[in-house]
Amino acid sequence: MSSLIKSTIKVDNLTIKQGDKTLWRNLSFCLQSGDRLGISAPSGFGKSTLGRVIAHWQKVSSGSILLDGNVISTKGYCPIQLVNQHPERSFNPYRTLQASLYDAWNPAPCWFDKLSIKSTWLARRPSELSGGELARIALLRALDPRTQFLIVDEATAQLDAYIQAKIWQILIDESVKRPLGMLIFSHNKTLLQKVCTNILYFDAARD
Numbered sequence: 001m002s003s004l005i006k007s008t009i010k011v012d013n014l015t016i017k018q019g020d021k022t023l024w025r026n027l028s029f030c031l032q033s034g035d036r037l038g039i040s041a042p043s044g045f046g047k048s049t050l051g052r053v054i055a056h057w058q059k060v061s062s063g064s065i066l067l068d069g070n071v072i073s074t075k076g077y078c079p080i081q082l083v084n085q086h087p088e089r090s091f092n093p094y095r096t097l098q099a100s101l102y103d104a105w106n107p108a109p110c111w112f113d114k115l116s117i118k119s120t121w122l123a124r125r126p127s128e129l130s131g132g133e134l135a136r137i138a139l140l141r142a143l144d145p146r147t148q149f150l151i152v153d154e155a156t157a158q159l160d161a162y163i164q165a166k167i168w169q170i171l172i173d174e175s176v177k178r179p180l181g182m183l184i185f186s187h188n189k190t191l192l193q194k195v196c197t198n199i200l201y202f203d204a205a206r207d
C-alpha cells in the first residue's frame with residue numbers, strides 16, 4: 001500500500017438533467033486516490049455528461065461533488081481532469097500543441113517515449129494531427145502532477161490495440177504510484193474488467 005496521502009471525491013445525491021431529460025438521479029459514490037472505478041452504460045445513457053459534471057466543465061442540477069470534504073474551486077488548476085473521445089475540443093485550434101501542453105506542465109522527455117508521441121507533432125496545431133495522435137497529447141497534458149483524479153471517457157478508443165495496451169499500463173502504473181484516482185467510462189466491458197479495481201454497471205432501461 002502506498003504511504004502517500006490519499007484524497008477522496010465524494011459524489012453525493014447527484015441529479016443531472018440535460019434539456020428536459022434526467023440522465024442521472026440521486027447518484028452517490030466515492031472515489032479514492034489509487035481507485036480505478038469503471039462505469040459501464042449503454043450509448044446515450046449519460047456517461048460523458050457525468051464526466052463533464054465531475055470535472056466541473058458543466059454544472060450539477062442538484063447534489064454535490066466534494067474533494068476531501070470541500071467544494072472544488074473554479075479558479076486555478078482543477079485537480080480533476082477529463083480526457084474524452086474528442087481531444088480536438090480540448091485544445092485551442094489556433095495554438096501549437098507545444099504551447100497548450102507547456103501551459104499546463106513540462107513533461108520530462110521520457111514521457112514522450114512512453115506515450116509514443118513524436119516531438120515533431122508539438123510544433124503543429126490540433127487540426128494537423130490524427131485523432132489518435134491528439135488523444136495521446138491530451139492524455140499527457142492531463143497527467144500534469146497537479147492532477148489528483150483523471151476521468152477517461154473512451155479516450156483511447158481511437159488508438160490501435162498495441163498503443164492502447166501500452167497507455168493503459170502507464171495509467172495503471174500512475175494510479176498506483178502517485179496514487180491517482182481514475183474514473184473510466186467505456187462500452188468495452190473487457191477493457192474495464194482488465195483495468196479497473198471496481199465497476200458500476202448501468203444496463204437497465206430507466207425510462
Ligand SMILES: Nc1ncnc2c1ncn2[C@@H]1O[C@H](COP(=O)(O)OP(=O)(O)OP(=O)(O)O)[C@@H](O)[C@H]1O
Nearest residue numbers: 018019023041042043044045046047048049050187
Ligand atoms: N448539449 C446537449 N443538449 C441536449 N442534450 C444533450 C447534450 N449533450 C448530450 N445530450 C443528450 O444527453 C444524453 C446523454 O449523452 P452523453 O453523451 O452523456 O451519453 P453517453 O452515455 O456518453 O453516450 P455515448 O456512449 O454514445 O458517448 C443523450 O441522449 C444526448 O443526446
